Amino acid sequence: MLSPSKPLVDLKNAGIYRSGRWLVRGVDLSVSRSEIVTLIGPNGSGKSTTARMALGLLKPDEGTSTRARSLKIAYVPQKIAVDWTLPLTVGRFMRLTQTLDDSAMRAALQSTGVQHLEKAEVGDLSGGEFQRVMMARAIARKPDFLVLDEPVQGVDYSGEIELYELIGKIRDTLQCGILLISHDLHVVMAATDQVVCLNGHVCCKGTPQIVARSDEYRRLFGERASALALYQHDHDHEHLPNGTVRHSDGSVTDHCHPDDGHHHAEQKEQAEANNAG
Numbered sequence: 001m002l003s004p005s006k007p008l009v010d011l012k013n014a015g016i017y018r019s020g021r022w023l024v025r026g027v028d029l030s031v032s033r034s035e036i037v038t039l040i041g042p043n044g045s046g047k048s049t050t051a052r053m054a055l056g057l058l059k060p061d062e063g064t065s066t067r068a069r070s071l072k073i074a075y076v077p078q079k080i081a082v083d084w085t086l087p088l089t090v091g092r093f094m095r096l097t098q099t100l101d102d103s104a105m106r107a108a109l110q111s112t113g114v115q116h117l118e119k120a121e122v123g124d125l126s127g128g129e130f131q132r133v134m135m136a137r138a139i140a141r142k143p144d145f146l147v148l149d150e151p152v153q154g155v156d157y158s159g160e161i162e163l164y165e166l167i168g169k170i171r172d173t174l175q176c177g178i179l180l181i182s183h184d185l186h187v188v189m190a191a192t193d194q195v196v197c198l199n200g201h202v203c204c205k206g207t208p209q210i211v212a213r214s215d216e217y218r219r220l221f222g223e224r225a226s227a228l229a230l231y232q233h234d235h236d237h238e239h240l241p242n243g244t245v246r247h248s249d250g251s252v253t254d255h256c257h258p259d260d261g262h263h264h265a266e267q268k269e270q271a272e273a274n275n276a277g
């Protein structure tokens, strides 16, 4: 039985060491039931590596990675190796790696708004449709823990907002914990409970700041601007290949300082509120 009070997944000081360097190090991260945790960070900052530790696909070389017993996991990876020139309908794709009866398959496709595509060829789908089919395939498993690696890749802005809203709905319906990966440093969903910013280690984490008041976002997204949040931070230090850290003042230490890389969104928001007032 899964305990409601314990996290589904818990990484403590976890790190992966490969080819003479730490790909990520010192990662503390937990995901509980009905919680959405978003991992952000630039390319190569260790997001997928961290997700793979959380999934149990990679064993940490340092620290620990634990998962609740009998945890049902679904993973939508960033890339999947399928030859899309081969004919494959969405309906068959849904059942490639799991047994699903017709009604369960259709319910899953319906929940992500793509039931009309059951007979479509997977190779013909648009980027947004493909992501929805991938999510339908994952949620058909009724997971306790869902990992979505870059679910909005190849999707335009309005499609991106719809996908973020859909992820919120999936969480509400399945009450699963979700680990979401995004390389986008600026735009993360408001429904995110925790944002963890990686840059080879955890730079900062916390709740995202809502930018519903921003004119630019309102112009771009209309009413749904409130579905977006802006998360700002500064990387004020650099991780060197030998595992040491160079700070903005040029000094080099073995580890990050406790106040490294903190974001300033709260101060900025406060300043904006003061100006508006």
Ligand SMILES: Nc1ncnc2c1ncn2[C@@H]1O[C@H](COP(=O)(O)OP(=O)(O)OP(=O)(O)O)[C@@H](O)[C@H]1O
Pocket: 018, 019, 023, 041, 042, 043, 044, 045, 046, 047, 048, 049, 050, 078, 183
């Ligand atoms: N098995 C491996 N051996 C050596 N280096 C690796 C291995 N796997 C990943 N890396 C390196 O580790 C770093 C982190 O990779 P990871 O895929 O976790 O980054 P990411 O944050 O998900 O990046 P992206 O946004 O580009 O998907 C990269 O520099 C990558 O080249």
